Amino acid sequence: MNQNSDNTVANPLASLNDRKGGFDPAMANRMMSSIGHSGFVGMEYVGHGSDWVELAFDWRDDLVADPDSGIIASSAVISLLDNACSLSIWTKLDRFRPQVTMDLRLDYLRPSPSGARVFGRGICYHMTHNIGFVRGIAHNGDMDDPLAHASGTFIRVGNILS
Amino acid sequence: MTGMPSLPPYALALDMQAEMQDGEAPVVTMPFASKVQGRPGFLHGGAISGLLEIAAVAAIHDALRKQGSDAPIKQVNVTIDFMRGGKPELTYAQGTITRLGRTMANVSAHAWQDDPDRIIAQAHMHYLISRSRDRKAV
Numbered sequence: 563m564n565q566n567s568d569n570t571v572a573n574p575l576a577s578l579n580d581r582k583g584g585f586d587p588a589m590a591n592r593m594m595s596s597i598g599h600s601g602f603v604g605m606e607y608v609g610h611g612s613d614w615v616e617l618a619f620d621w622r623d624d625l626v627a628d629p630d631s632g633i634i635a636s637s638a639v640i641s642l643l644d645n646a647c648s649l650s651i652w653t654k655l656d657r658f659r660p661q662v663t664m665d666l667r668l669d670y671l672r673p674s675p676s677g678a679r680v681f682g683r684g685i686c687y688h689m690t691h692n693i694g695f696v697r698g699i700a701h702n703g704d705m706d707d708p709l710a711h712a713s714g715t716f717i718r719v720g721n722i723l724s
Numbered sequence: 725m726t727g728m729p730s731l732p733p734y735a736l737a738l739d740m741q742a743e744m745q746d747g748e749a750p751v752v753t754m755p756f757a758s759k760v761q762g763r764p765g766f767l768h769g770g771a772i773s774g775l776l777e778i779a780a781v782a783a784i785h786d787a788l789r790k791q792g793s794d795a796p797i798k799q800v801n802v803t804i805d806f807m808r809g810g811k812p813e814l815t816y817a818q819g820t821i822t823r824l825g826r827t828m829a830n831v832s833a834h835a836w837q838d839d840p841d842r843i844i845a846q847a848h849m850h851y852l853i854s855r856s857r858d859r860k861a862v
Binding site: 572573574597598599600601602603623624625626627628629635636637638640641642644645662663664665666667668669670 | 732733737738758759760761764768771773774800803804809
């Protein structure tokens with residue numbers, strides 16, 4: 563599989579497996595969101611359960627799709643749910659394992675309005691040896707008033723696949 | 725450059741640029757930078773998805789403009805397939821319109837890097853088209 567062929571750069575998240583007390587999604591998000599695209603979007607840990615993780619980011623004028631309305635770019639919501647769903651798999655597994663997003667679908671139910679904080683909850687509802695099956699919900703603080711629904715799969719990568 | 729589509733703030737923040745093509749949908753580029761990186765050494769899937777969405781939107785606006793329309797559009801959904809890890813280099817994306825109807829558009833987009841034949845990700849999207857709000861419609 564091509565996406566696995568160059569897995570030479572160690573993922574710092576692997577160091578979380580050396581810690582006692584199981585997988586810590588808050589610390590994992592701190593590591594993921596201190597740099598890179600997740601840092602640009604500004605993803606913060608909100609909470610987690612046995613099979614879910616919720617992250618959020620604050621509205622910012624460089625994250626919008628339309629400067630007149632101020633609605634958030636759909637792509638920022640994808641990034642948020644991608645991370646939350648990925649974290650939900652490690653949380654359910656209680657361990658980090660290298661994986662990549664295989665596919666992700668989002669249904670945009672309504673725009674995320676100007677100024678509103680965006681929350682994204684990822685839920686791992688099933689896991690096999692190689693695949694994590696996830697759902698996601700994005701909202702502005704009320705889960706019963708979602709702005710987007712997601713579903714997707716992540717595939718395990720790296721030498722442990724063989 | 726005349727006819728260059730204006731990109732949303734999110735796309736500009738990631739330094740995306742759209743280049744018009746002869747007889748084809750615009751090609752949108754995204755340079756590598758820390759702000760588009762995901763796991764070490766690779767692009768973030770969300771950044772690739774953003775590039776695909778911007779390319780799809782550019783393709784629809786381009787097609788509508790060729791019909792003499794500036795109707796606003798609204799994205800309904802997107803499905804993204806990630807086929808290869810995105811390397812830390814310039815990434816390209818282009819949209820393809822399968823059907824541009826009166827009320828909706830079926831669009832896909834694909835992204836590549838140094839080799840256009842090696843697609844790193846592709847997406848399928850549905851968009852609503854608000855023809856009633858087309859200021860150029862007669």
